[in-house]
Amino acid sequence: MWCAVRVAIVNAGRIISGDVTLGVVEGNAVVVEDGRIAGVGFEGELDLEEVDLVVDANGMTVAPGLVDTHVHPAIGDWSPLFGAVGYWRSVLWSGTTTAVSQGEYGVQGRPTDPGGVKALAILAKKTFDRFKPGGVKVYGGALILHPELTEGDFVELKREGVWITAEVGATHRSLEEVVPLVDLARKHGMKVFMHVGGKSIPESMTVTAEHVVQVKPDVVSHVNGGPTSPPIGDVERLVKDTDLVLEVSYGGNLKVLVDAVRLARAEDSLYRVVVGSDSPTEIASLGTNAIIRALTMISSLGGVPAEQAVALATGNPARALGLREGRVEVGCTANLVVMDAPEGSVGGDALKAMEVGDVPGIALVMVEGRVMNPPPMVIPPPRRGVRVTARRSSG
Ligand SMILES: [Zn+2]
Numbered sequence: 552m553w554c555a556v557r558v559a560i561v562n563a564g565r566i567i568s569g570d571v572t573l574g575v576v577e578g579n580a581v582v583v584e585d586g587r588i589a590g591v592g593f594e595g596e597l598d599l600e601e602v603d604l605v606v607d608a609n610g611m612t613v614a615p616g617l618v619d620t621h622v623h624p625a626i627g628d629w630s631p632l633f634g635a636v637g638y639w640r641s642v643l644w645s646g647t648t649t650a651v652s653q654g655e656y657g658v659q660g661r662p663t664d665p666g667g668v669k670a671l672a673i674l675a676k677k678t679f680d681r682f683k684p685g686g687v688k689v690y691g692g693a694l695i696l697h698p699e700l701t702e703g704d705f706v707e708l709k710r711e712g713v714w715i716t717a718e719v720g721a722t723h724r725s726l727e728e729v730v731p732l733v734d735l736a737r738k739h740g741m742k743v744f745m746h747v748g749g750k751s752i753p754e755s756m757t758v759t760a761e762h763v764v765q766v767k768p769d770v771v772s773h774v775n776g777g778p779t780s781p782p783i784g785d786v787e788r789l790v791k792d793t794d795l796v797l798e799v800s801y802g803g804n805l806k807v808l809v810d811a812v813r814l815a816r817a818e819d820s821l822y823r824v825v826v827g828s829d830s831p832t833e834i835a836s837l838g839t840n841a842i843i844r845a846l847t848m849i850s851s852l853g854g855v856p857a858e859q860a861v862a863l864a865t866g867n868p869a870r871a872l873g874l875r876e877g878r879v880e881v882g883c884t885a886n887l888v889v890m891d892a893p894e895g896s897v898g899g900d901a902l903k904a905m906e907v908g909d910v911p912g913i914a915l916v917m918v919e920g921r922v923m924n925p926p927p928m929v930i931p932p933p934r935r936g937v938r939v940t941a942r943r944s945s946g
Pocket residue numbers: 718721746747751772773777
């Protein structure tokens with residue numbers, strides 16, 4: 552990994568903004584300084600003199616790093632369920648630079664008592680703050696709301712920095728159990744995620760649109776189910792009659808994933824849609840490339856222009872969760888990917904490949920301004936490659 556202070560990405564074919572309305576940004580170059588985007592535009596207009604590293608994008612597409620709004624990690628870089636160690640590098644090299652936990656269900660011996668869920672949220676938050684598995688920034692420590700948590704517990708959790716709930720409903724029996732817990736979580740500044748659709752564990756509740764309307768979570772998790780979708784009428788109601796942020800999930804019903812996006816688009820509500828993998832779980836498997844595959848489905852099967860589809864996993868989740876990333880814009884964290892049509896695709900570039908249903912190849916990943924070392928093989932291989940040149944030694 553190169554730890555350059557100032558990096559220029561030049562010769563980009565297209566730059567995806569991450570803004571669903573804007574689509575692409577005018578220009579062919581991005582300047583990064585101290586981990587943030589410092590300039591976007593044409594090479595001639597930007598100050599490219601004092602840079603440590605030049606990345607020649609070779610005509611490929613530059614996009615914000617993808618954000619997965621729904622993971623269920625264990626602590627560290629492994630999945631006990633699959634016996635998989637070091638799988639996060641594959642997540643990074645499918646373009647996902649950020650992931651948000653909706654509960655560390657992967658932890659073996661996961662505690663289910665009030666003291667245990669509290670301790671786990673704090674521990675997961677703090678370990679993921681100090682460790683990026685495979686280079687991916689994970690927002691960990693999603694509190695599994697236990698009916699016996701007290702207000703004092705929420706005060707302590709807030710003080711320790713816990714700000715996400717695990718999807719409510721997934722581990723609960725009834726709405727009566729959920730409502731007072733959500734009120735407390737909200738009072739103490741947490742973002743509330745809510746499971747929708749059929750139960751994923753036998754003793755929990757099936758969550759309907761009516762339940763969601765009553766709870767009004769910050770994010771409606773897997774509106775297409777995780778694993779089983781609610782009826783399409785429920786999805787329609789959530790799209791048309793609410794202004795809630797709606798997550799579609801690779802681990803849910805894939806037909807309804809596409810239908811939900813179509814409905815949102817028809818209602819001018821694509822800005823409310825975000826994308827999660829719901830991995831690693833029985834329903835989504837390891838799902839290392841789930842987000843870019845979901846975006847490719849949304850574009851090719853849902854008829855959404857690819858630059859808009861990319862915004863569903865970049866600018867949209869960043870806005871919904873208050874993250875300063877997800878857009879190629881001055882001041883944003885420099886989480887960026889350079890991607891291209893894969894070898895053999897009939898699409899001429901990354902965006903055209905997605906529109907015809909081919910998953911793009913990732914040629915370069917940058918996390919917080921750092922160019923990451925590629926693995927020995929990237930699948931699918933991008934048609935072109937980047938050239939990285941050191942310009943001057945940093946002082
Ligand atoms: Zn769920």
